Amino acid sequence: MSLVANSVTKHFITNSRWPLKPDYTVAVDSVDCTISPGQTVGVVGESGSGKSTLARLMLGLIEPTSGTVEFDGRPLTKFGPTQWRDFRRAVQPIFQDPRSSLNWRHSIETIITEPLENFGQAAPERKKRALALLEQVRLPANILRRRTFDVSGGQLQRVAIARALALDPKYLVCDEPLSALDVSVQAGVLNLLLDLQAGRKLAMMFISHDLEVVRHVSDRVIVMYRGAVMEDAPAVDLYTRPRHPYTQVLLGRANPLAEDEAAAPAASATATRETSCPFGDRCPMRQDLCFRERPALREVAPGHRTACHFV
C-alpha cells in the first residue's frame, strides 16, 4: 500500500509559441520517491527545487509529464472514481499557509467537516467527529463557530491538521507545515505531528527548506535542487556523512559560489539539463566533467544515493 513516484517529471509551459514547440520549465526532473506505510520521508530544497510540485504530484492534484505516481501498485492516471475515493481517503495534505489554503469564508466547523461531507456523512455525526478531532489536535471546542480571522496562525494550522485527519488517512503530505508559523509555536505543532504519527502509524512526506527540522522527523531524506534529486539517504546518514556538495552547503558546512546570474527559472533548454549537473554553476567542487556529463543518482553506501561525480 505504498505511495510511489517513479521517475516523475513535470514540465510547466511558460510560452506557447504555437505552432513551434513551447518553452517550458522543468519543475520536477525524473524523481523517484517511495513512501512506505508508517514511514516518514523528508524532502528538502530551496525555492525552485520542485519540492512543492512533487507534493502536488504525490497528492494527485497535478499529472506528471512523464513517469508515474502509483498508489497501491496502480498509477493515478488510471484511476476510476472508486479508486480516487479510496485514494482521497488515504492520502491527505497539510499546506504551508493555513490562511490561504483554508477557505476564509467558512466556519472552522465547515472546514474540518468538509471531507466528511464529501463522503456522505450526516450532519450530527460530522459534528461529533469534529469535536473528537479538535480534542486530538488540542484545540478548544468553542473554536468550531469561529472564522479563520479570529484564530491565530498556530491554531489555524492545527485546524488544518484536524481536517486532514478527518478521513483517517494513512498518508500525510505536509508541504512546509511549520514555515508560516511563529517560532515559539512551531515546536508545539511539530510535536503534535509526531504524536499523531506515532499514535496512528501514519506515513508522512515532510517537505521543508529547513534541513534540521526535516532530519529530525524523517526516516529518509531526499535533497532536491532545481527539480532533481541530489541526494537520497537515511536521515541519520545524511547528517553524519552528507555526500553531495549541495547537502553540505545546506548544512552550513560548505559555501556555494556567489550567485551572479538572473532570476530562478532554470535554463529550459533540454540540452543543458541532460548534459550537465543542475548544481554545476554554484558547486564549490565543480570541474569540467560536471558540465559535460550529468551525474546519475548512484548508490555510494547502503541505501544512500547521490548524484555527483566526485563522491
Added chain:
Amino acid sequence: MAPAAANSAMCEVTDLTVAYQSGDEWLRAVRSVSFEVRRGEILAVVGETGSGKSTTATAVIRMLPANGKVVSGRVMFDGRDLVHLPSQEMRRLRGQDIAYVPQQPMSAFNPTMTVGRQVAEPLLIHRRANASDAAREASKRLKEMGIREVDRVMKAYPHQLSGGMLQRAMIATAMICQPRLLILDEPTSALDVTIQRQILALIKQVQSEYRLAVILISHDLTVVSQVADRILVMYGGRAVEIGATEAIMNRARHPYTRGLLRSTMAGEREHKAKLASLAGYPPAPHDVDSEQGCPFRPRCPRAVDQCSTMFPPFSAGGADSWACFNPEPVE
C-alpha cells in the same frame, strides 16, 4: 537599561508607544519601549507576530502607515527628537542619514524602473547629482555589495534578478548616501538559506567598514545571533530583554527568551524526540493593547501573581537586562 558605553548612542529610543487605529479605537502595538543603538554596533530586534518589532522600526524612521501614530516617547538622533521633527527635516534625514531597507526585496523595488536608476535615486534626490555621476556611484556601490555583472544589473528590471541580488541592490541603495544609521526589516526572511548567510555576512561587512549603527529586525533569533552585537527581545508590544548577544544566547534570563532558545533546533537531540515547546500563542492586537501586566504571562511557566498587575521594571545584570519578576536562574 544597559550601562553607558564608551561610544555615544547614535540613536536612542525612550519610552516609545505607538498605536494603530482600528475602526473606532486606537490599539497600542508598541508600549513604552526603550533601547539605544551605538555607532559601530548591530542591534537585533527580535520578536514574533504581535511583538511590535516592525512597528518600532517604522516609527523610528517615521514611516508609519496613515492609521498609525506615535503616542508618546522620544527618538533621539543626533541630538534631535525625530518624533517631533517637522516632516521636511525628516525627509532630509531619510535616505541620507538614516536608511531603511524594507522587507521583501522583491516587492520593495518599483517594477517599472531599472534597478540602476533606483539605486541612484537617493543621490538624485538628496545630493542633486546629475544622472551620469549618480549612475557611476551606483555602479560602484553595487560592486561593493558583491555584484559581479554590474552593468547588466544596472540595466535590469527587478523581476529579472533573484532575491539575493535584489537584496544586495537594496542595501546598495540604502548605503549610497552613506548614512549613519541603517535599519533593516527582516532582510533575510524572503531568501533561501544559502543566500541568507551571504547577505548577513554582507551586512556585517558594510557595518564594520562604515562604522554604522545598525538596527536589524528579525523573527529568527538563531539567524541574527550570527551577526548581532546586542539583541533586543520583544513580546506583545513590550521590550522584555536586551543585552549582549553572547549573554542572551547563553544566559538569557527572561522566560520567553529561554523558551525561544529551547524550542529551536539547535543542538543534538534524539531522533524524533519531542521538542521543548511553549504552550499557547502570541497575543492578538487587542490583548497587546489591553494587557495590564506582562504579556507573556499566559504562557509563562514562571508566572507569579504580580505578573498580572503590572509590567515588570527592568533589572540589570552584567551585559544583560530583563523585565521579569521571576526570571530564570543563572545556570
Added chain:
Amino acid sequence: MAAPALPARRMSGIDLAGLGRRWGALVLVAVWLLIVLLPGIAAPQDPLALNTSNTLAPPSAHHFFGTDEAGRDLWARCVWGVRYSLGIAVLIVIGAAVIGTVIGGVAGLFRGPIDTVLMRTTDVFLAFPYLILAIAIASAVGPGLTTVVVALTAVWWPGYARMVRGQVLALKELPFVEGARAAGTSTFAILYRHLLPHLLPQLSARISMDVGYAVLALTGLSFLGLGAQPPTPELGAIIADAHSHLLVAWWYTTLPGLFVLAAVLSAMVVSDWLEARNKSRFA
C-alpha cells in the same frame, strides 16, 4: 504607566455622516419594503376608486400626489404601482443573475469546449438590444409584463455570466480550491460551496445596482406601451397616461417620475453600501 493621551476620534455629539454611512442604506431598504409589502399602510386611499368629480386635482392634504384624469388618488396609484416596478425589476435581475452565474461558473470551471460554446452564446445575447427584442416579442405574443420580463432577463444574464466567469477563473487558482480537491470535493461542490461565498459580495452589489437600471428599463418599456397594460398601475404606464396632461397637471407626470427616480437612487445607494462593506472586509 499613566494612560497616554490618545487622539479623539470624533467630536462629542452625534456623528451624522457616520450614522448615515452605516444605516442609511438599511433605512432605505426598510422604507421600500414597507411600501412594497404593506401598500395599504403607505397609501390609505384606494388606487382604483374612481371619482369623476375630482379629476386632475393638484396635490393636497387629502391626495398627496393629487388625482389623475379619472379622479383616482395618484399617491395610492404610485405606491401600488411601484410594487410592480420594483418587484418585477428584482425578479428580472435575480433571474438574470442566477442564469448568468450558473453559465459563467460552469464555463470558468470547466474551460475547454464547454467554455467556448457557453461564452459565444453569451456574446450573442449580449449583442441584442433589449428594445428591439421587446418589440419583437410583443408583436409575437402581445405586450404585457411577461413580455418585458422575458425580454429584459434574456439580455441581462450575459453581463453576469461574463463577470462570474472572470471571477471564477481567478478564484479557482486560490490555494483553498486545491485543498478542497484534495479533500475529495467534486467540481460542482467547489462552485457552490467554495466559490459562491466569494462571488456573493460582488454579485449582490451588482444585483442591487441592476435593480435600479431594471426599474428604468421596465418603466421605459411600459411607457412605450410594451409592458404593463391598463388598468395595471405600473409607474411607466401611469406616466404614459400622464404625459398628455402635462400642461394642465404637471404633478401627474412629474411626481410619479420622481417616484421612479427615488426607487432607482435607493437601489444605487444600497449598491454603494454593499460595495463599501465588501471593501472594508477582507479579500
